[in-house]
Amino acid sequence: MATRVVPPRIFKNLRYKTTTTKTLNSSHPSAAAAVTSTVDLTPPPPPPSSHPLSSLDLNNAERLFSAVPTSTLVRSTAVLHATAVGPMVDVGIWAMKSKLFQMGIMKDAVMAVTKKTFYEHFCAGEDTVAAGRSIRTVNNAGLRGMLVYGVEDAHDNESCDRNFDGFLHTVDVSRSLPPNSVSFVIVKITAICPMALLERISDLLRWQEKEPSLKLAWKQDCLPIFSESSPLYHTQKRPEPLTSEEENDLELANERLQKLCEKCVESNMPLLVDAEHTSVQPAIDYFTYSSAIIHNKDDNPIVFGTIQTYLKDAKERLLLATKAADNIGIPMGFKLVRGAYMSTENTLAHSFGYPSPIHATIQDTHNCFNDCSSFLLQKIANGPGSLVLATHNIQSGKLAAAKAYEIGIGKVNHKLEFAQLCGMADALSFGLSNAGFRVSKYMPFGPVEMVMPYLLRRAEENRGLLSASGFDRQLIRKELGRRLKAAIF
Template identity: 75%
Template sequence: MATRVIPPRILKNLRYNTATKPLLSSAAHPPLSPALSPPCVPPPSSAVLRPAAAADLNFNDVAKLFSFVPTSKLLRSTAVLHATALEPMVDFGTWLMRSNLMHVDGLRHLILAAIRHSFYDTFCAGEDASTAGKSIRSLNEAGLRGMLVYGVEDALDNDACDRNLRGFLHTVDVCRSLPPSSVSFVIVKITAICPMSLLERISDLLRWQHKDPSFTLSWKQDSLPIFSESSPLYHTLKRPEPLTPQEESDLQLANQRFLELCQKCVQNNIPLLVDAEHTYVQPAIDYFTYSSAILHNKDDNPIVFGTIQTYLKDAKERLLLTTEAAEKMGIPMGFKLVRGAYMSSETKLAQSLGYDSPIHNTIQDTHKCFNDCSSFMLEKIANGPGGVVLATHNVESGKLAAAKAHELGIGKVNHKLEFAQLHGMSEALSFGLSNAGFQVSKYMPFGPVETVMPYLLRRAEENRGMLAASGFDRQLMRKELGRRLKAAVF
């Protein structure tokens, strides 16, 4: 069996304590999380905004920006964003959800009620797919679309995987019942439909095969490149044992689950976007994604999209290799580009093994990587098949991408290009891009509070810098609240 570098129980207990102070100089301060860049600070880039495109993204008219947002929601969002920007609040919320108080019936009810009416209502779409569908209808009336996310992950056995699959399939049914084009993607986490231990084993084997091409994997299907020469391989320090008969049987079941979900999305013409995870299981996730893309992505219509986390040093190289291989095979590929959400745990894992972090050394390097990858993908879709989702909360990255799309002549309302932000985050950027004519989606997790909150709390921990950097949004929200108050009084 492959040597497990860090057991899951240790990984799950890692504390993500990322500083939230602004970057002053790379010499005097340690590198910051990619999420920590204030949205109004321009990332370095060789691209130049064209005046016409810059004028399209108007953040000055707050009345127009927030015209579809009720005052009650503005008040709640402003309060929650302020609270989650405070590191002690995130620490307290995380401690509370993990404490023994959650096992005391009366207190549990009060705690969950408080969370439901604040943090949960701000960042989640509802407790079930039908409620989430109503949230998407409301969002669609405001000119935005939804990326529907059944908020489960980290399945430990086949029974859990089967339950989760039923949830994902039901999500597709709900999307089919909604107004056409109101849902841009159904999101799936491979960690929810394949046991985590098996994903680790597959990743070990794929990494070793990259080290030693003579190492054969009888179960491996056709895929696109998963690694580049700079990809981290330190997770697998010993030659792993082949999959056992039971593991091969479990892999076949996981393949069948993903195939069923992909086929349902193909039948309903709803793109399926595979989320990225920790690097210790990402090779297996990419393997599932790319082998399925080869089967289901046809002509100019990618159904299965992958995710590239651009805070990783090998992100651009892997993107180039994968798209080049897909072109040679005639496979249209779609990618979501994100900065990334696991900085602290990735860095701690690498350091514990005596290796450099796989994350870019500075926030500027991450910004440059995201912007370079965005520019590359925009050029690809302007001249050929494929699609790209630019998932960013950084206003300058949004401006640069909008300007690049304008420069390339990519139509604004274009099925090949989608901008995206988390539900409840970066409302100004979402509505600004939408008002400029671009397609914009909100990433909308749904599920019972008890199911979704651990996921959201991890996101809060891992992205606490992003929440702290939401000052641009909060400033505009306060300005609009002040305008509405003044209008009501006078």
Template identity: 70%
Template sequence: MATRVIPPRILRKLRYNTATKPLNSSHPPLSPSLSPSPCLLPAPLPSPAVLRPSAAASDDLSFRDVEKLFSSVSTTSLLRSSAVLHATAVEPMVDFGTWLLRSNLMHVHGIRDLILATVRNTFFDHFCAGEDAITTAASIRHLNRAGLRGMLVYGVEDANDNDACHRNFKGFLHTIDVSRSLPPSSVSFVIVKITAICPMSLLERMSDLLRWQHKDPCFSLPWKQDCFPIFSESSPLYHTSNKPEPLTPEEEKDLQLAIQRFHELCHKCVQVNIPLLVDAEHTSVQPAIDYFTYSSAILHNKGDNPIVFGTMQTYLKDAKERLLLAAEAADNMGIPMGFKLVRGAYMSSETKLAESLGYSSPIHDTIEDTHKCFNDCSSFMLEKVANGPGGLVLATHNVESGKLAAAKAHELGIGKVNHKLEFAQLHGMSEALSFGLSNAGFQVSKYMPFGPVETVMPYLLRRAEENRGMLAASGFDRQLMRKELGRRLKAAVF
């Protein structure tokens, strides 16, 4: 997916106004301690437990036996995966590919078809599940035979009008139908991007208004319903420098349409009992995305097992505080809440935006700080789901974080029989970690976008650009693949 261009409106001085309408539901309203108040100081946040190395980590998660690790992968697949990962680790090749896919050559008949065919048979086949329901279902079944599950996502994002939102909404509904048609439990989650079902400009406006209300708790947002805390005291608010104007009647109408789309997706997932996971995006629209997620979780999450999951990007300095606040609010309301933890994928654009506005980056200053934040949040959530309701997805390609979380989960008794924990990696990435975790007794999913090549192209471009560091660091996987290919060659010769 292409790196998003920062909207010009964010780079200008913003001038825009807003109260909170109680949600008509069977759940109690937020307690006063969870509502903004200029007179109350926030209670001190509990310190999350820390993941610590353990002997169990190496016992649970081992990469020594490459034959066992790749036992479900054919030699042909291993060769192709190794070649694709090697190609994506060469930065000049990635630069050339992204240039080519954005060049005027894509408008030349014949050349465009050749480029798309090449992409389809290489990078698309490696990183995506398929172009339609049939090929996607086949990919999921193949994955399931290997002991893994699929997280299905219709590969669209960044809608600009209601027509595009409605088309995308139909695509997400179709994704749920595809998931329902597959063997039980082969699909762990259906993924939705709020940026695909609500116009981007409206998400920006909502985020401005939510930020201003955090600055001024007396600021009224008539459309706002019950919601867990979206911000912490350390959350960046520089996107909104001036008091925003209230949503216009047309914007409120568009908001209701977007909410209806999302609630219909939630309702359908409740019917088929497949969790719906909301992806995180960049900070200019994340407050609105969290609002959609949390207000819907209050409506749809019942019992011990959540249907609606949110995402926390732990490379953000405020991630731990926001996670603790949202989890505390969910507990106080008796709502089971699910979270996916990721490191994050918008480092370049976030830093550029902050610098353009004269602020420091919202992202941790060092990679070590990001690792610590991810591991601390993981430990906190592992203990939480082990001792109560809720769900956790640990989306990581970092082997050390995988080992630490596996050891912690082992100590807490969370394994394959416990549906509250899921590890996840991108389809086509970190295969050794995925198979290693699965062999260690954990549920593991692969994030699998699908759709026509032309539709999923922005996703592929963004993965190539934003994950170039991770792709370049895929040497661990490639080394293990080469070792297994060498073992198979030796076995065939001798």
């Protein structure tokens, strides 16, 4: 996921809260943005000055953007306002996907426009040198970076090996940057294990859940992957066992992940495994949990898994996994997100004649995220483990911050990290940072073509006047207006 993420000194504190109750299963693209972080631009009342969170200032645009050059604010507002115009986003997405624009001069033109707009706003650079500069810029502004080599799906071992080298190099780059400026290295299992194999492993794991007598000789010790409410409709009939070739590919994929984990252990650099759509998520959870059992020691989780709380079974699976980890004495790290594959999930479930695995309303998703957040905050306050709260939702951020102070982990930085995507919810990022929390930006890097799938998802998430970027747009307009008046008068 490329040339400079968050505008050079990004913005600071944000604050929009969500009360919209659109149906999540809507086919309208704007619903996807609502899942990630729906917005009600009515600012919540500030806490009393005596409250520890009184420093969570999300209103003062001048203070929030004091370190951001006017040129950067202008570019940011242009990109965010463009993505708020639905028809413009539709045209842009069509152009980026269309085969007509994937050759010759047209391709060069599309890539050039994309690079100067979406790419520079949402990504960290084309290579590790540029990504390093972006990390330093973000760090100088008080935030940290999650370094993300922006490759996604692989389909053969040659691609997996090439991607694996990229992830290893990312760890080396992280070590070379200022101490604590990189909070996590991100890995996508879909990039180091062929997609077809992940689908086969997921099928076999689902069938074993249906039929516990099924023996999987290749399966290592693992935490629970499914709950009683988990969707199993993807696997309609008993899968064939893995072939000898598939078992060999599985061994190679596992070796890649273990080597990456070992390098992260040596570097004391947490490794966060990204989540994907449910057709391959069981295999990803299997890789994640089996690796966590091996590498997570004492109170220092190295391998972090991701829970997508827009899924109906998210909380139940989280409870089962944490209970099992406690029983065997494994400290777990989790990242909570709302989710980014709503359209894919709805379409797939419909094709099988099943209800969507995603919560029926936006509010249900908010409730699930907040419930899981509260549970994990309480858990890490009383024992081992760590938590990353990846949210663009102001209310969720405020609730979690208040809970953290309430139970006494507000300043225990190694236990809790807030996170937002590069180029999104920057005001919230700075508000939480100013209030004393560790905050990271998810910073993908790589050539424009490599990160195109990531950019397409960001374009979808920001579309519509009530998208996740709504509050940032409002604050930037306010600050630009203030600077213009100051320049004139």
